[in-house]
Structure formats: C-alpha cells, structure tokens
Amino acid sequence: MAAYWFTASTSFANPAVTLGRSASDTFAGIRPADVPGFVAAQLLGAAAATLLFRWLVPALPERAPDLVVPNPEQTEEAS
C-alpha cells in the first residue's frame, strides 16, 4: 500500500489519500470541493472490480460443491 501511496502519479485510487491530499496545496492536491466526486468514483471502481472478479474467478468455498466429490465414509460418520 505504501508503494502505491507514495508514487509520483496524481491518481489517488484511495479515499484516504484523497482526503489527505486535499489538505495540502501541492501539485498532487485536490480541491476539497472535488473530494466527494472522487471518493464516489473510487468506490464505484472498487465495487466494479470486486464484482467482476467474483464473477470471473470465484473463491474456492463458492466452487467447492462443484469440485469436491463427497466422501461416503465421512458422510456416514457425520450423520
């Protein structure tokens, strides 16, 4: 995370960085009035990426019923 936050790029991609840079009048700063729009865009982008990759690459617990063959012995012991 530090590697991203301390880059020379002026993209923020982080609501905390956006808020922090609004408090410094530098070339990487952002006007406080523009912070809500940036934060909303970041949240939208993060949500889109999360949803996309949950669909593209599902996690193992979600795919487990399709991939794991049930063991009859353990099923009997459990019952």
Added chain:
Amino acid sequence: MSTSARKPLAVATGRCAGRAIRYMRRLRISAWRIWWIQRSPQQDSSGQSNGCPGPCGPTRVRILHLLGEGPLCVGDLVSILRVSATHGIAAPGVPAQVGIGRRRATRPVELLRARTGRFRLPPEAPRDPAGRRIGADPGRRRRAPRFAAGWRVLSAAHRPGELEPMAVHLPEAGQPAQSANARPTFARRLVGRGPRNGAAAGDRRRLRHHGRAPCGRERRHRAARQYAGYRRGPGRAHLDPRADLGRSLQPGGDAGGCGARRTPVARCSRLRPGSGRRRLRRGRSRHGMFGEAVFTASRHARAGGAQFLSELVATFGLLAVIWGVARRRSTAVPFAWPRTSWRPTGSPHRPASPTRR
C-alpha cells in the same frame, strides 16, 4: 500603615484600571519556594543569620499576605518587589491595594484573612493609640507615587540591611553563588521568568527609547542576566529549560545567550493546545522541519466527468490486479502490486493507465 497613607496608592491605581490585566497571570508556587520564602535570616531561632538568601522584612510579609489571600500573579510579585518598604503592612481588616502605577496588584489584601490562612505572619509592629507605628516620624510626609519612573529610582536605592547588588558578588568559575538576595534574582527564582513577561526586557526597551543611563535596579537586572549565563558555563547546548529561560534573557554573544523565540522552551510552548488552535485558526501553523503550512486547503481543481471517470478506472484497475492475483496466485501479490502501482508518471505499465489517459 494608616488609611490616609494608602490614599495616594488608591488614586494611582484607579487611573490605570485597564492596564493591569496582563499582569494577572496566575503562578504556581511550589512547596519549597514557600519554605524558602518563610525561611529568612530574621526567622532563625538562634537570632543569627542562617545564611539563607530569603527575602527579608516587608517583602516577605507582603508575599505572605498575598499567599494567604490566594494564588499569586505576576502583578502581585512585581508590585511587592517594587513598592517601597516604608509603606509597611496593611491594618487588620482593612483592604489595601498593594502596588503602584501600572504594575499594581488589583486584588485587595486583608490581613485578617492572611492571618487565618495556613501561613504564619510575624507579629505586628507596635502602634500608638492613634494607629501610627511607634518609632515612625509623625511629621514625615510620604511621597505620593505618581510616576513609575520616580518609583523606579526609589526602589533602586540601596537600603540598610540589604545585601549589595549582585554585580558585586558575581562568583568565580566553579564556586557556589552566595549572593542571591537581590530582588530581581529573587523574582526569577520564585516564579521563573518567561521570555515575554520579563520586566527586564521592558526595561531594556524603555532604556533604548529614552536614551537614559541605567539606574541601580536595571544594573541589577543586567547583572542577573549575566549571572544566569555565567552560572551555566560556556556550553551552549540548551538541554536545561532553566538554562533556556536564563539565556533567553541575555543578548546573543559570548555568554551563550540566544533570542527568546529560538529557545526550545519557546518552541515547545507553541505546541500548546490553545496556541495551536489559535495558530490554526489564523493559518499560521508551520511544519517544524520544512516551514510549510501543516493544513492548507488545496486549490488544485479536479472537477469534471473526465476526472471522475479516470479515477474510477484507476481504482478499478488497481483492485482488479489485486483481486486477480489474489485469486489466482496469492503468493505473488507482494510483487504484483508494486508492479501495478509503482510506476512513473509518463509510463503506463498496466492496461488501466492508457485507458484513463
């Protein structure tokens, strides 16, 4: 002291009612300082001088008056040290204004309350049926304290029984100081003296404006400042706050002095919550290392749909790489993340960058 003798004091204090407020800062008097006040050469049980450099006579009595009344303030102490010893003690139960001119104490003093407090007062001087002190010249007329300059001259005069001014007793190197009875040094020992509320600085300014030769009290102030620097030695590492305060009272030069605003104590005093808030409100708070403003609202405009879209794409790209690598090969996340985000400004290494640019 009779009531008629205090009348000029009341008249003098009534003329400058608005100027005494800045001297009313409350002080903390620690236990050892109270002990030091009470332990004077006159209080020694054997009747001989015990060598303790405490304040003597009326000065000690006046301090005990005000201590029995409540916490002291700068105006109280300055008034005590400046008022003439010939004014004596206030009559029991009669409020009295202690002090003169601009440096008076505005709080009335009642001897009755002081006597019932936790401080023991010395016995009163014998008085005749008319209320006058026995031994005092009834025909003598006291001088009305109308001007501070006149009283400065009066207070600078050497009195019988008082030690010599400190300039005579400056110690040799490495020897303990025995001459601490001068009143400026007493005030400095009792309350300390900040860089801003020091009377010595004010005297120095007045001297510069008026172009007049320094009187005895100012010479004592100057000697006390030299003594503070002399006692601390030639080193200039201001590790001791007391050394900071002492040296801040000196002009910069061979004695190791420095400006009052450059002392670490003065710098740390700027970090007080109250002053910090004030400075933030005024927008004058500065970073300690670079001198930049700590909080300044940015004026860089980043508005518009294009900017918001680029930020959305940037965040999407970052999260996409993180999620993808985490799902596919989680051990490579520490390497993939910097590869994604640690990029120079003009070289887009990931698909999201050229898209947003």
